[in-house]
Structure formats: C-alpha cells, structure tokens
Amino acid sequence: MANEHPLSGDSIALNRRYLDSLVVEGRIIGARHPDARLNLFGHEFDTPITTGALSHLKPGMDAFARGAAEAGAACFVGMGGCDELKAVLATGAKVIKIVKPYADPDEILARIACAEENGAIAVGMDVEHAVNVRDDADSFVAGYQMKLPTLEELRGYVASTKLPFIVKGALSVRDALTCQDIGCAGVILSHHNALMRWAVPPVKLLPDIRRAVGDEFVLVADGGIQDGFDAFKALALGATAVSVGRPLMQPLEQEGPAGMAETLRAMTGELKAMMVRTGSPDLAHIDPSVIHCLNA
Numbered sequence: 001m002a003n004e005h006p007l008s009g010d011s012i013a014l015n016r017r018y019l020d021s022l023v024v025e026g027r028i029i030g031a032r033h034p035d036a037r038l039n040l041f042g043h044e045f046d047t048p049i050t051t052g053a054l055s056h057l058k059p060g061m062d063a064f065a066r067g068a069a070e071a072g073a074a075c076f077v078g079m080g081g082c083d084e085l086k087a088v089l090a091t092g093a094k095v096i097k098i099v100k101p102y103a104d105p106d107e108i109l110a111r112i113a114c115a116e117e118n119g120a121i122a123v124g125m126d127v128e129h130a131v132n133v134r135d136d137a138d139s140f141v142a143g144y145q146m147k148l149p150t151l152e153e154l155r156g157y158v159a160s161t162k163l164p165f166i167v168k169g170a171l172s173v174r175d176a177l178t179c180q181d182i183g184c185a186g187v188i189l190s191h192h193n194a195l196m197r198w199a200v201p202p203v204k205l206l207p208d209i210r211r212a213v214g215d216e217f218v219l220v221a222d223g224g225i226q227d228g229f230d231a232f233k234a235l236a237l238g239a240t241a242v243s244v245g246r247p248l249m250q251p252l253e254q255e256g257p258a259g260m261a262e263t264l265r266a267m268t269g270e271l272k273a274m275m276v277r278t279g280s281p282d283l284a285h286i287d288p289s290v291i292h293c294l295n296a
C-alpha cells in the first residue's frame with residue numbers, strides 16, 4: 001500500500017508553503033518596463049533565472065547547456081566527468097560547474113582544474129550532498145564515495161582555482177559568513193531536494209543572509225522555484241539570482257533545448273511582469289518592502 005503519510009519535515013513542501021505565504025503589493029503608477037539582465041561573475045545574462053545544477057539528464061548535459069545558452073541564462077551543471085564538461089562548454093553556454101564532495105580530493109581537484117582549463121566562468125561544490133537524509137552509512141552518489149570536507153580542505157579547494165568559487169548548500173547566516181571568510185564569491189542556498197529535512201525555506205533566510213554578507217556577495221536561491229513569480233520573491237528578498245532545476249526537465253526531454261529555453265523565457269516574462277507592477281526598474285532596485293507575509 002502506498003504511504004499515505006507525508007514525509008516528516010518535507011523541506012520541499014515547507015518551502016512551497018512559505019513561498020505561497022508571500023504576497024506582493026503593486027506600485028505600478030509611473031513604473032516603466034524593467035531591465036532584468038544580470039551581471040554574474042563579470043558576465044552578462046538576459047535573466048537572473050539560472051539553471052539548477054542538474055546532472056545525468058536524458059537528452060544529454062550538452063542539450064541542457066544549449067537550452068540555457070539559447071535563453072541567455074547562466075548554466076549550473078552538477079556531477080559529471082571532464083569529457084562531459086568539455087561537451088557542455090563547447091555549446092558556448094556560460095557554465096558554473098558544481099563539483100561533488102568526493103571522498104578523494106584528487107577527484108575534486110581534477111574537476112576544478114578541468115572547469116578552469118576549459119572555460120567555465122565559476123566553479124563550486126555541493127557540500128550538502130556529503131550527508132544523506134540519514135547519516136548512518138557512508139554516502140555514495142552514482143558509485144562515488146562522498147566525504148564532508150573540513151573547513152581547511154574547503155579553503156584549499158577555493159584557493160586551488162582562479163575561478164570564483166560558490167558553495168552549494170549553505171543554509172544559515174553562519175555558513176554564508178564562513179564561506180565568505182574562506183574566499184568564496186557566493187553561496188547557493190539549498191537543501192538539495194529535502195536531503196535536509198525540516199530545512200528553513202531558503203527564501204526565508206535571504207534577508208538575514210543578505211544583511212550579513214553585504215551587497216556584492218552572490219546569493220543564489222535554489223529549490224522549488226516554479227515560475228517567475230517565485231523568482232521575483234527571492235530576488236526582492238536579497239537573491240542575486242535564482243536557480244530552476246526540475247521544472248526544466250520535462251520541456252528539455254520533450255521539446256529539446258528550444259523547449260527548455262522557452263520555459264526560461266516564459267519565467268523571465270513572469271518575473272518582468274512582477275517587476276513592472278512593483279515599480280522595480282532593474283534587479284538592483286527591487287524594494288523588499290513590496291513583499292508581505294500573510295502569516296506575519
């Protein structure tokens with residue numbers, strides 16, 4: 001019989017509930033059509049909606065990268081070897097490679113070097129995937145053993161590359177500040193599809209983290225961003241960019257890179273509608289006070 005009980009502490013559902021509790025006031029009088037372009041790590045993008053750091057996708061990671069490039073979006077990519085990354089970079093997409101926290105540091109350093117040598121614009125690590133929902137066994141991902149890096153090891157990975165380094169899985173002011181302290185250029189606020197149960201919704205943390213790290217540090221909100229309206233809420237509350245993973249998979253599988261690009265463009269159109277309705281001329285000028293919490 002199917003399990004009729006919801007997961008205890010399902011962070012995906014909690015995140016959705018929080019996003020749904022946020023409503024937006026209108027400031028349309030005198031507003032103008034907005035500019036939603038993003039400068040990220042010195043590169044210009046047509047949208048602050050980036051791809052999630054996905055991996056193992058059916059039509060191939062190069063098709064995924066083509067979809068991002070066609071939409072003018074930054075392309076985060078997840079697990080995969082150097083040959084796959086070269087094929088992804090050959091599409092012309094602007095790629096941020098997220099390396100797994102492999103138990104073997106050489107696996108990590110080789111992937112960071114591959115990203116740097118082949119033209120990725122930044123690199124990072126999904127530290128949160130070193131632990132599963134239960135910490136009762138060694139963590140393996142796709143046959144590779146994972147290990148939590150020590151702070152000194154993480155500092156070493158950051159220092160090993162000239163590329164900006166971004167940690168995926170920071171989910172507190174404390175972790176964001178630690179990442180900033182060891183030289184990271186930013187963090188991705190993520191609970192990695194509820195790998196951490198009862199996780200505070202990333203968007204709820206954004207204002208405090210933004211206040212703590214200042215304006216320049218890159219904050220990417222990850223997880224459960226379904227459309228441009230969700231994206232707007234995250235950007236208004238302090239995100240530099242938002243990443244979208246699972247909602248791109250079906251369009252990519254069914255319609256290829258063009259379908260994925262169209263989904264990203266449609267989300268950007270929704271985001272721009274929210275920007276114009278709130279008198280937000282560009283990404284740097286979205287006033288967080290337009291957001292209200294129904295539960296406050």
Ligand SMILES: Cc1cc2nc3c(=O)[nH]c(=O)nc-3n(C[C@H](O)[C@H](O)[C@H](O)COP(=O)(O)O)c2cc1C
Nearest residue numbers: 052053054055078079126192193223224244245246
């Ligand atoms: C098929 C698939 C593969 C993924 N692979 C990775 C990965 O290799 N590295 C990583 O950091 N996250 C990976 N993720 C997690 C996503 O980056 C993201 O954190 C998660 O899907 C939540 O975002 P979403 O709600 O927009 O999908 C993967 C997710 C999916 C669905």
